[in-house]
Amino acid sequence: MGLGKYLLKRSIIALLLIFFVATLNFVIVHLTPGGPATIFLLNPHISAAGRKIVLEQFGLDKPLYVQYEIYIAGMFTGNWGTSYFYNEPAFQVVAQRIPATLLLMVPSLILTILVGGLFGIIGARKPFSFVDRFLSSFAFFFYAMPAFWLGFVLLTFFVLFLHVLPAGGMTSISGGGSVTDIFSHLFLPVVSLTLVNLANFSLLMRSSLMEVMDQNYITTAKGKGLSERLIFFRHAMRNALLPTVTMTGLFVGFLLTGAILTESVFSWPGLGLLTFDSIESRDYPIILSLFFIFSIMIIVANLITDVVYGLLDPRISYD
Amino acid sequence: MLFTAFWILGYHMTEQEQLEVGRVPSKDSAEALVQERNYLQEAFRFFRDFSRNRGALFGLVFLLVLTISAIFANYIFPGNPNTSFLVPRPLPPTLQYPFGTDDVGRNLLELVVYGARTSLTIAFVAGSILALLGTVVGLVAGYYGGLIDGGLMRTADIFLTLPTLPLILLMAALLGPSLLNIMLIIGITNWPFMARLVRSNVLSMTQREFIQIEKVMGASTRRIVFRHLFPNQFSLILVYTSLSLPLVILTEAAIEFLGLAPISISWGFLLNVSTHYWIAGAWWMSFFPGVAIFMTSLAFYLVSEGLKEVLTPTLKRKRDSLVVQLAERK
Numbered sequence: 001m002g003l004g005k006y007l008l009k010r011s012i013i014a015l016l017l018i019f020f021v022a023t024l025n026f027v028i029v030h031l032t033p034g035g036p037a038t039i040f041l042l043n044p045h046i047s048a049a050g051r052k053i054v055l056e057q058f059g060l061d062k063p064l065y066v067q068y069e070i071y072i073a074g075m076f077t078g079n080w081g082t083s084y085f086y087n088e089p090a091f092q093v094v095a096q097r098i099p100a101t102l103l104l105m106v107p108s109l110i111l112t113i114l115v116g117g118l119f120g121i122i123g124a125r126k127p128f129s130f131v132d133r134f135l136s137s138f139a140f141f142f143y144a145m146p147a148f149w150l151g152f153v154l155l156t157f158f159v160l161f162l163h164v165l166p167a168g169g170m171t172s173i174s175g176g177g178s179v180t181d182i183f184s185h186l187f188l189p190v191v192s193l194t195l196v197n198l199a200n201f202s203l204l205m206r207s208s209l210m211e212v213m214d215q216n217y218i219t220t221a222k223g224k225g226l227s228e229r230l231i232f233f234r235h236a237m238r239n240a241l242l243p244t245v246t247m248t249g250l251f252v253g254f255l256l257t258g259a260i261l262t263e264s265v266f267s268w269p270g271l272g273l274l275t276f277d278s279i280e281s282r283d284y285p286i287i288l289s290l291f292f293i294f295s296i297m298i299i300v301a302n303l304i305t306d307v308v309y310g311l312l313d314p315r316i317s318y319d
Numbered sequence: 320m321l322f323t324a325f326w327i328l329g330y331h332m333t334e335q336e337q338l339e340v341g342r343v344p345s346k347d348s349a350e351a352l353v354q355e356r357n358y359l360q361e362a363f364r365f366f367r368d369f370s371r372n373r374g375a376l377f378g379l380v381f382l383l384v385l386t387i388s389a390i391f392a393n394y395i396f397p398g399n400p401n402t403s404f405l406v407p408r409p410l411p412p413t414l415q416y417p418f419g420t421d422d423v424g425r426n427l428l429e430l431v432v433y434g435a436r437t438s439l440t441i442a443f444v445a446g447s448i449l450a451l452l453g454t455v456v457g458l459v460a461g462y463y464g465g466l467i468d469g470g471l472m473r474t475a476d477i478f479l480t481l482p483t484l485p486l487i488l489l490m491a492a493l494l495g496p497s498l499l500n501i502m503l504i505i506g507i508t509n510w511p512f513m514a515r516l517v518r519s520n521v522l523s524m525t526q527r528e529f530i531q532i533e534k535v536m537g538a539s540t541r542r543i544v545f546r547h548l549f550p551n552q553f554s555l556i557l558v559y560t561s562l563s564l565p566l567v568i569l570t571e572a573a574i575e576f577l578g579l580a581p582i583s584i585s586w587g588f589l590l591n592v593s594t595h596y597w598i599a600g601a602w603w604m605s606f607f608p609g610v611a612i613f614m615t616s617l618a619f620y621l622v623s624e625g626l627k628e629v630l631t632p633t634l635k636r637k638r639d640s641l642v643v644q645l646a647e648r649k
Contacts, residue, residue: 017480028493144565144617146572149590149609156602250479257484261573265594279488279577291489294482302480 006310014303021295022075025288026068075292081285085278090289094271098293101270103186105259108193109251116198117244120205124240125232127210136203143199147258150192151265158188189266193258200251201244209240245309249302256294368629375625378618385615389435396429400584409601419603421589422596427603430584431611437585438615441502441571442564448506449567450560453513458548460514461521462540472518475511483508484573491579501580505570513559520555521548554630561623565616572612586612 046054062070074080080090119139123132142150159166166185212218213236221231263272271290278286370376388395412419418427460471487504494500524530524547533543574580575587586608593604 017477020477021481028489140620141617144569144620145613146569146576146590146609146616148573148576149605149612152590152593152597152605152609156597156606160597160600160602253482256482257573260484261576264577275485275488276577279579284493287489291482291485294485295480298480298482 003310007307010303010306010310014299017299018296019072021292021299022072023068025075025292026071029071029284029288030064080289080292083278083283083286085281085283085286090285093286094274094289094293097269097271097274100268101259101263101272103182104189104193104263104268104270105252105255107186108190108197108259109255111190111194112197112201112251112255113248115194116201117205119198119202120209121237123202123206124209124213127206132206136206139199139202142195145196146261147192147196148261148265150196151189151262154188154192155265185266185268189262189268192265193255193262196258197251197254200247200254204247205240205244208243209236212236212240215239242309242313245305245312248308249298249305252301253298256297365629369625372621372625372628374621375628378621378625381614381618382622385435385618386439388432389439392429392432392436395432396426400429400433401425409596409599409604411601412603418607419601421604422592422601427589427607430589431586431607433584434586434589434608434611435615437498438568438571438612441498441505442567442615442619444502445505445509445567445571446560446564448502449509449513449563450556452506452510453559454517454549454552454556456510456514457517458521458544458552461518462525462544462548464522468518471514475514478508478511481508484570487570487574488577488579491574496579498580501571501574505567509563509566509570512563513556516555516559517552520552524548524551558623558627558630561619561626564619564623568612568616568619 078091080094082088083090083093086093116139119135123135126132213232218231218235221235226235259270260272260275262268263270264276267273271293274286275290277283278290369379392400409422410416410420410424416426416428418431421427421430456471456475460468487508490504491501494504530543530547533547538546571580572585572587572590575585576591578588578591580588589608590605590612593601593608596604
């Protein structure tokens with residue numbers, strides 16, 4: 001199977017997965033006692049005529065398979081229901097928050113990869129040395145921490161005791177959304193998100209480098225008299241990167257989880273804070289839309305990972 | 320738990336001896352080997368090896384102290400933990416209240432100790448659920464292979480693709496906040512890791528000679544699974560269960576923090592409450608419950624690290640997270 005076919009197959013699987021998640025959403029909506037229109041139907045002030053109107057509006061008078069068809073079509077065309085709380089289309093509410101979350105996640109992902117990769121490389125250069133132990137412990141230390149609590153500790157230290165950084169949100173009223181203003185708000189969330197996820201990346205990088213360094217062709221290279229540095233960076237690094245790339249899709253999932261918690265602590269106006277708020281206000285259309293958008297983000301990240309992996313590794317058999 | 324673990328494992332046996340038990344079916348020799356076991360000595364050797372890792376020993380001691388104080392919390396702090404001692408506002412740590420008091424004047428140290436009950440209960444129940452589910456699915460998929468394997472592993476893949484925390488939040492919001500729901504949800508969303516690991520080990524084990532010989536000799540599936548496959552997986556299952564417990568603790572704290580748990584005295588919920596007070600300077604309200612979560616999850620990591628070194632010595636050289644293990648077996 002060629003590369004083109006492989007990519008096509010991966011894309012179809014990704015589409016099927018998105019379809020599956022949409023179906024899951026539909027099932028969940030209809031499993032809840034009362035169905036999607038519960039808050040209207042259980043209202044004692046609603047008349048029989050009003051009930052009928054609500055049922056018609058939600059399409060609940062139609063047979064289940066027609067409802068399913070309409071629902072799935074809606075999920076793919078951006079018709080995700082109406083938010084109870086904002087009284088706006090759920091798609092619009094969710095879409096407005098995406099840039100803020102990306103602004104938090106992308107720098108954090110890049111930082112995690114760079115710093116984690118560096119930690120892994122330094123550790124694998126001299127395994128079990130003092131530096132290696134220190135870096136591993138450092139990454140592990142934060143890995144065991146609840147993301148939201150680390151946020152609190154940073155906030156307490158920098159905001160309450162040092163008074164150097166803003167307490168939360170994305171812009172301050174006086175700053176008016178300039179680049180430096182946003183950066184000062186972004187700093188703590190990105191740092192805490194990066195620290196919590198660092199170990200995932202650095203430990204993986206380190207162990208895959210160490211494994212590659214045990215391989216026969218490295219011994220051969222050493223036997224040829226190549227310098228340690230050349231072997232490490234040219235021969236070992238390239239192959240050690242592969243398993244790391246495979247896992248980036250999973251990292252995005254962890255990062256997303258971390259982002260939800262971090263945003264709620266720092267009042268960062270992204271999808272995570274929206275999750276926190278809509279759970280408090282029991283805004284089910286928004287919660288379901290968020291689940292859908294998070295799933296899509298992870299599925300897309302996995303797809304990109306698969307594509308990159310296919311391009312990087314000539315040994316892969318595309319099946 | 321540890322005691323049960325090491326005797327099921329036959330910790331004292333070398334691989335050769337274990338092979339021989341499997342290979343030589345005659346009752347006498349097998350029984351002779353079994354009778355030689357001195358459990359006291361084995362226990363001693365196990366703990367000697369385990370405590371060589373200082374971190375693991377520290378983790379174990381911490382968890383023991385935490386468990387004991389959680390069990391006997393009502394003897395350590397007689398009376399209702401919800402009793403307000405002082406004025407209904409947060410007071411900083413003093414000698415009498417080492418962790419300070421919370422917004423309604425409750426003793427924070429007492430709340431943290433009572434919170435350990437919730438966390439440890441959820442951790443052990445959810446951990447057992449995910450271990451059981453993962454082991455059964457892994458054993459079935461690895462042993463039968465073919466379509467069953469394909470079906471089960473695709474299901475596991477779907478669970479790995481779905482975003483865990485949002486899924487948990489969705490289910491918790493819809494199913495309603497109950498302790499049982501939370502334990503079930505965490506267990507159900509985390510089993511694929513375990514299933515994959517057990518499966519890949521069963522797969523490589525069914526290729527081993529002693530299993531092949533058992534099969535040729537006409538051993539029943541039950542015998543192969545319960546005499547060989549499961550006991551040989553046990554150390555792995557134990558190590559990975561303990562390795563996933565920190566994740567369980569953190570997830571559970573996150574659920575409580577987001578306000579989806581019914582329990583009012585839990586570490587996560589204490590942190591949720593503290594969100595309204597930290598800006599007023601009550602740092603201790605978020606600091607101490609957070610330290611409890613952090614220390615507990617760290618202690619589980621350290622113990623699992625120690626268990627890994629003792630029980631699966633082939634993995635000794637690497638200090639890895641669950642993710643790393645997963646990546647290597649993919």
